Amino acid sequence: MSEYEFDTLAVRAGIARSQFNEHSEALYLTSSFVFDNAAQAAARFSGADEGNVYARFTNPTVTAMQQRLAALEGGEACVATASGMSAILSLAMATLQAGDHVVASMGLFGATQQLFGTILAKFGIETTFVPATDPDAYRAAIKARTRLFFIETPSNPLTEVIDIAAVAEIAHACGAILAVDNCFCTPALQRPLEMGADVVVHSATKYLDGQGRVLGGAVVGKKVIVDEVLKFLRTAGPSISPFNAWVILKGLETLRIRMEAQSATAIELARWLEQQAGVERVYYPGLASHPQHELAMRQQKSGGAIVSFEVAGGREGAWRVVDSTRMISITANLGDAKTTITHPASTTHGRISAEARAAAGITEGLLRIAVGLEAVEDLRADLARGLAG
Ligand SMILES: Cc1ncc(COP(=O)(O)O)c(C=O)c1O
The missing domain is CATH 3.40.640.10 (Type I PLP-dependent aspartate aminotransferase-like (Major domain))
Incomplete structure (x- = not known):
């Protein structure tokens, strides 16, 4: 075929x-x-x-x-x-x-x-x-x-x-x-x-x-x-x-349509996160500020639907954002139609040594969002609460 x-x-x-x-x-x-x-x-x-x-x-x-x-x-x-x-x-x-x-x-x-x-x-x-x-x-x-x-x-x-x-x-x-x-x-x-x-x-x-x-x-x-x-x-x-x-x-059957829709929301959310006072750094290949942005745009059709970001205040600041959400799911999975939030240092990457984590750049303030199919306005509102401090 x-x-x-x-x-x-x-x-x-x-x-x-x-x-x-x-x-x-x-x-x-x-x-x-x-x-x-x-x-x-x-x-x-x-x-x-x-x-x-x-x-x-x-x-x-x-x-x-x-x-x-x-x-x-x-x-x-x-x-x-x-x-x-x-x-x-x-x-x-x-x-x-x-x-x-x-x-x-x-x-x-x-x-x-x-x-x-x-x-x-x-x-x-x-x-x-x-x-x-x-x-x-x-x-x-x-x-x-x-x-x-x-x-x-x-x-x-x-x-x-x-x-x-x-x-x-x-x-x-x-x-x-x-x-x-x-x-x-x-x-x-x-x-x-x-x-x-x-x-x-x-x-x-x-x-x-x-x-x-x-x-x-x-x-x-x-x-x-x-x-x-x-x-x-x-x-x-x-x-x-x-x-x-x-x-x-x-x-x-719906993979491309979902990936495009989720990527479109992800870039909007990444741009918004870059503007938030409580956010120290945003990692998203679709942003011009990403170190491999040009390579990503050559190699990928879009930046994808995963947005990671570092918040001020280390683990405490990151957990505050997680615990302030009312709609976004606190779970380790990604790639779902429902947006998920994860604190890698204490979950997915919690079992590797602190040195290996540090070498890989996974700080205590890092959060990962896997953007789903919800409206971007609702995602922003859900994150804004914890970021406001
Ligand atoms: C990039 C990546 N590779 C592999 C895996 C492992 O997949 P599974 O949980 O289906 O065993 C994961 C799971 O989160 C992942 O994010």
């Missing part, structure tokens, strides 16, 4: 119809599939017949979601997983072994940092975290067994923007692959595979669902890599529930 435009692919790619020819995609809630006879069972297990076997391996609803997301990212293949973290873990398990080395950007999502910095380290996989926006730092970090570069752009929560094409070139020059966490932008705003990335990972829990209903994840990109991820998944089992895949499949 790749001859179609993004909007068409969002509603038409990956259609799974049963014998009833339903118009909305069918949800196949089944853990296994029946074979016509013993020979077919054997052929399915050997792979000679590509039909479904068991839902840990494949399921038609999951396949439909994978096909739709692959089409939107412009990837050769996609494998869906139980969560964003299981997508990152599965990618690491499929591409790395003991003794290998990873170059990762500083300021990754907290659990991703923990996964590379602590968990994979226990199994002999070493990661060097480098300042996200400095291409020379990526080059300088390369070791003999560097196999994977892992970046998140814009980063969570400081919205640092990384030059994907530049990092891809550095990774490829040493024979490594580049994986990009495209959670914040989604393919509606940024297509890393077109800029040289080998795979994209997603927390589908966020904008791909778009209404905060289910967990999910995905690895999209070169078939040789995605096939290895699928092999790991089939054995180790962090597979997505067909129900969750169905919700995400339907979420993809």
